[in-house]
Amino acid sequence: MSTQRIDVLGVKFDSTSLEKAVQQGLALVEQHNASYVVTPNPEIVLEAEHNKDLQYALGAASLVLPDGIGVIYSAKILGTPLEGRVTGIDFATRMLEELAKRNGSVFLLGAKPGVAEKAGENMKEMFPGLRVVGTHDGYFKEEDPVIEEINAVKPDFLFVCLGFPKQEIFMHENTSRLDVGIMAGLGGCLDVFSGEVERAPDAFQKAGLEWLYRLYKEPSRFRRMAKLPKVLFKSAGRRLKGSKDE
Numbered sequence: 317m318s319t320q321r322i323d324v325l326g327v328k329f330d331s332t333s334l335e336k337a338v339q340q341g342l343a344l345v346e347q348h349n350a351s352y353v354v355t356p357n358p359e360i361v362l363e364a365e366h367n368k369d370l371q372y373a374l375g376a377a378s379l380v381l382p383d384g385i386g387v388i389y390s391a392k393i394l395g396t397p398l399e400g401r402v403t404g405i406d407f408a409t410r411m412l413e414e415l416a417k418r419n420g421s422v423f424l425l426g427a428k429p430g431v432a433e434k435a436g437e438n439m440k441e442m443f444p445g446l447r448v449v450g451t452h453d454g455y456f457k458e459e460d461p462v463i464e465e466i467n468a469v470k471p472d473f474l475f476v477c478l479g480f481p482k483q484e485i486f487m488h489e490n491t492s493r494l495d496v497g498i499m500a501g502l503g504g505c506l507d508v509f510s511g512e513v514e515r516a517p518d519a520f521q522k523a524g525l526e527w528l529y530r531l532y533k534e535p536s537r538f539r540r541m542a543k544l545p546k547v548l549f550k551s552a553g554r555r556l557k558g559s560k561d562e
């Protein structure tokens with residue numbers, strides 16, 4: 317089950333839907349090869365232009381999901397639209413729902429001390445049947461003991477919530493050492509599952525304005541969010557240049 321990949325400023329995204337991505341994710345859990353999923357937003361796309369390690373990490377992912385309306389608009393501007401937006405949190409939520417039905421397991425790595433534990437408690441309530449087999453905060457100095465802890469429980473799904481580019485590089489560098497079904501770089505998802513950060517209301521999500529709500533809640537993110545129009549301008553520039561060259 318492979319999907320078409322669409323290039324947005326050097327990052328090749330899967331043109332897929334949430335349900336197709338989840339089916340692919342579940343198939344990868346079965347293979348138990350520590351395949352990994354990335355969910356790049358405009359900030360990650362721009363960072364990958366000059367960060368080779370991040371670029372390689374994104375290139376080696378089994379699933380590259382377009383998280384963020386900026387990526388969807390850019391693909392449209394470039395003349396190669398993607399099937400739709402698949403956010404990391406939606407992918408994670410649907411995966412947990414499906415894993416719970418199969419009595420599957422999850423290990424939560426990342427965020428500030430205490431957050432993953434709290435997220436795990438909430439997940440057990442939200443997804444009866446799901447086994448939360450381990451948690452670890454995202455501020456460790458040495459990787460080896462963390463990897464040993466994860467491998468001791470062989471989770472079906474490993475959340476890697478270390479922020480970018482750390483989480484993508486961690487997954488890429490440790491694929492061969494990790495005994496997990498699948499893993500995904502999920503940014504601030506544990507903060508949301510723990511209840512520390514609330515997700516935008518449905519209306520904002522449906523309108524593709526989750527970023528606007530987040531900006532309203534956390535104005536300090538303004539500098540980071542300025543990357544969104546930048547990615548659109550760059551895509552427009554690329555498209556115009558392309559049509560001149562044709």
Ligand code: UDP
Nearest residue numbers: 426427428454455477478479480503504507
């Ligand atoms: N984080 C971490 N270790 C680090 C740096 C960040 O565990 O060394 C966590 C941070 O606590 C937060 C997440 O990574 O929970 C990144 O969240 P952010 O909202 O910045 O990510 P986004 O979803 O915007 O990519």
